[in-house]
Amino acid sequence: MEMNCSISGTQNLQEQTERYLDDINEWTWSELLNALKRCQDLSLSRPSIVLHKCLDSLVGRLHLALEEHCCPSTSSSDGSALRFSCDTKSTESLKTVFSNGVWWFEELLLLNPDFVKMIVPLMLKRDFDEVVIARFLVYYQKSKISNASRDEKQKIIEVVVEMLYTLNHNSVSCKSLFSILRVALGLNINKCIRNKLEKMIGAQLDRGTLDNLLLPSRSGSSYLYDVNLVLRFVKAFLHEQKSRTSQMTLTRVATLMDLYMAEVAPDPCLKPSKFLALAKALPEYARRSHDDMYQAMDMYLEVHTEMSEEEKIKMCCALNYEKLSVEICINLSKNRRFPSKSSIHGLVSEQLKQTAKNSKSITSLPHKLDECENKSSKRDETSNRVMFDTKKLDFSDENERLKAHIQGIQWRVMELERVCKKMHTQMGKVMKSKVTSHSQLKSLPWLCS
Secondary structure, three states, X not given: OOOOOOEXXXXXXXXXXXXXXXXXXXXXXXHHHHHHHHHHHOOOOOOOHHHHHHHHHHHHHHHHHHHHHHOHHHOOOOOHHHHOOOOOOXXXXXXXXXXXXXXXXXXXXXXXXXXXXXXXXXXXXXXXOHHHHHHHHHHHHHHHHOOOOHHHHHXXXXXXXXXXXXXXXXXXOHHHHHHHHHHHXXXXXXXXXXXXXXXHHHHOHHHOOHHHHOOEOOOOOOXXXXXXXXXXXXXXXXXXXXXXXXXXXXXXXXXXXXXXXXXXXXXXXXXXXXXXXXXXXXXXXXXXXXXXXXXXXXXXXXXXXXXXXXXXXXXXXXXXXXXXXXXXXXXXXXXXXXXXXXXXXXXXXXXXHHHHHHHHHHHHHHHHHXXXXXXXXXXXXXXXXXOOOHHHOOOHHHHHHHHHHHHHHHHXXXXXXXXXXXXXXXXXXXXXXXXXXXXXXXXXXXXHO
């Protein structure tokens, strides 16, 4: 209004306002909130003297109240930290100040998103507990979103996500982030804001549940669930793990992904490339066992019967046959839905596991004999009732028989592989000769007439 120039030696409006605001600490809590409400009504969303003073005073009082809540012994004698709230809160509600220290969540609901965006940095400057700030932002979002218009919802979500992103990612729960995401999916929020939300969720993916991941696909997509979104979560998780690798968190996410694959496998519209992307999203060392992945693949192949042999082989490349249990290997060797190459791998893996098991038994046999002999000698010293002569036992022949049996199993496995390869070659030649004969018959003119 250009009323910042002195006229006739009197104070101008700007100087009078600044002098008036010097006494802002004497305002009651309700007067301070009322001043902020007036600023909103006047659309003073840009920094100004009045707005800055009001917000700074508000945050200062909240900080003092929270300090006294945490350390009641340090509270001042006149109770100035609570004086500003007495005119707006009943005696009963004041008890919540000491019970949880978050009574002000409800009070600050009168602020619009722009004011919330200004107040959070001021809280961080005064070292507010970031967990408390995150709880306030989530409370603000849930409370304001119910009666808001679509544009207002979009503004609230964008501001809340942007402010949460400035906090430590562990200060907000994974459950709260997924709750915000479900609202955001129905809105056309800014792409940059959406990426920030996905990164925060990805950083805590090991704390998520299967229900959290079962997000419906966007309109226009043929998939039942939004697989691409889950893949972005995993990518964000792996990026976060670069700085602090933890096998435990990797294993938890791998278990979660196996559950997710089993859930989306029956979707007839899910392409093999997308399912393979889910199977390969995590590094191979993230899983201690591939049994659950195998079962998810089995479900997928059962539904998608139109897959070619080449597509099946490509999908099975994600399986580590050495990490399959003996029971799963036996099942794989008999499973006709899987390609023959995978069945052979399953059979070989099963035989190798059995061989390793038998070899372990052979290795431990001499040790067991020594233990048995030592126990026997001790019993002979204490009593003559038990007579056990280990010299009569000759285990050398038994060891040789077991070794020969193991070598026989290995030889049969190798022979089976050679036979299978030979059968594949012969089948290819037969099919080729049939095609050639058929084409030659068609070329004969007397057959066509």
